[in-house]
Amino acid sequence: MEKELPSSAKVVVIGGGVTGCSTAYHLAKFGWKDTILLERDQLTSGTTWHAAGLVSQLGPSAGVTKIRKYSLELYKKLEKEIDFSSGLKLNGALSIATTKGRWQELKRQATTAQLFDVNVEVLNIDQIKKFIQSLMKKIF
Numbered sequence: 001m002e003k004e005l006p007s008s009a010k011v012v013v014i015g016g017g018v019t020g021c022s023t024a025y026h027l028a029k030f031g032w033k034d035t036i037l038l039e040r041d042q043l044t045s046g047t048t049w050h051a052a053g054l055v056s057q058l059g060p061s062a063g064v065t066k067i068r069k070y071s072l073e074l075y076k077k078l079e080k081e082i083d084f085s086s087g088l089k090l091n092g093a094l095s096i097a098t099t100k101g102r103w104q105e106l107k108r109q110a111t112t113a114q115l116f117d118v119n120v121e122v123l124n125i126d127q128i129k130k131f132i133q134s135l136m137k138k139i140f
């Protein structure tokens with residue numbers, strides 16, 4: 001569909017992936033109506049098209065964790081706002097450390113999680129075994 005572009009706009013967002021769409025969405029939320037989003041191909045046809053759709057909550061820093069938590073809350077709200085399901089499923093995640101460094105990182109993330117009300121449990125090897133066994137029973 002050919003559409004004539006306006007000769008001016010307060011904001012021009014270039015790229016209609018998740019970043020551009022989110023930028024335009026949030027500007028509109030803040031009342032900036034004079035916004036154009038330019039996409040050279042189709043909306044979400046870039047990297048966004050390839051994303052597996054995982055929405056992890058914990059990040060390597062407090063800032064990233066905060067953004068991820070915000071995103072999750074937004075996906076929940078959006079379903080109601082636009083009356084269309086994004087297919088969001090809250091399954092939880094299991095992160096397993098196989099090196100000391102990764103173990104340190106996960107423990108740090110677990111501490112940060114508490115600050116942001118993200119429900120995290122630190123499990124030992126026996127607890128993980130039990131957890132996986134009960135999961136396998138459910139699946140097969």
Ligand SMILES: Cc1cc2nc3c(=O)[nH]c(=O)nc-3n(C[C@H](O)[C@H](O)[C@H](O)COP(=O)(O)OP(=O)(O)OC[C@H]3O[C@@H](n4cnc5c(N)ncnc54)[C@H](O)[C@@H]3O)c2cc1C
Pocket residue numbers: 014015016017018019020038039040041042043044045046047048049050051052053054055056
């Ligand atoms: C295989 C794979 C799996 C992934 N899985 C996950 C996941 O599970 N969870 C997760 O959070 N992240 C995942 N990611 C990362 C995630 O997909 C990206 O971080 C995210 O999609 C980047 O979005 P973006 O809007 O910045 O870029 P893009 O989606 O690439 O959007 C950029 C857009 O700009 C357009 N564009 C470029 N130049 C111009 C121009 N000059 N004029 C107009 N338009 C232009 C492009 O056509 C494109 O549509 C995955 C990535 C890959 C590759």
